[in-house]
Amino acid sequence: MSEKEDLIYNQIGETARAFWEWRHKVISMYFLTLGGFFVFAAWLYDRSFSFFLPIIFIILGLANIVFALMDSINTRVLSYCYVAGNEYETKTSIQGIFTRISNHNNGNVNLFSSNLSYTKIVKIIYWGTAITSFTFAIILFLYPLTKE
Numbered sequence: 001m002s003e004k005e006d007l008i009y010n011q012i013g014e015t016a017r018a019f020w021e022w023r024h025k026v027i028s029m030y031f032l033t034l035g036g037f038f039v040f041a042a043w044l045y046d047r048s049f050s051f052f053l054p055i056i057f058i059i060l061g062l063a064n065i066v067f068a069l070m071d072s073i074n075t076r077v078l079s080y081c082y083v084a085g086n087e088y089e090t091k092t093s094i095q096g097i098f099t100r101i102s103n104h105n106n107g108n109v110n111l112f113s114s115n116l117s118y119t120k121i122v123k124i125i126y127w128g129t130a131i132t133s134f135t136f137a138i139i140l141f142l143y144p145l146t147k148e
Contacts, residue, residue: 019078086099
């Protein structure tokens with residue numbers, strides 16, 4: 001293959017690496033945000049400001065939707081990288097990481113093709129936390145906590 005195609009292949013790898021790193025940063029932000037919101041909610045309850053708790057859980061639910069959307073974009077870009085890298089490796093008969101990912105997914109580079117994948121687990125966590133947060137907000141709105 002030409003030098004130009006080799007540069008493109010390297011760029012695909014760099015892009016995939018950058019988005020995997022960004023994906024892990026999003027997961028880190030998720031856990032930091034979750035912990036921060038629960039500490040803040042406990043602080044509000046302790047200071048008898050529990051009437052703000054529904055708002056806190058609504059904001060937490062919205063933050064989780066943002067994390068889910070960010071991860072969805074990361075997944076899409078990674079999928080494009082896997083397809084492009086696999087095409088290059090197929091052309092050059094290289095058995096690289098993109099071919100292995102493709103073979104792992106039974107020839108389908110769609111990350112959602114396996115029964116339980118990293119992508120599905122993260123998606124369930126983000127959306128599950130969002131739904132749970134909105135549920136807590138509704139419950140706390142209907143049945144406010146009072147510190148006695």
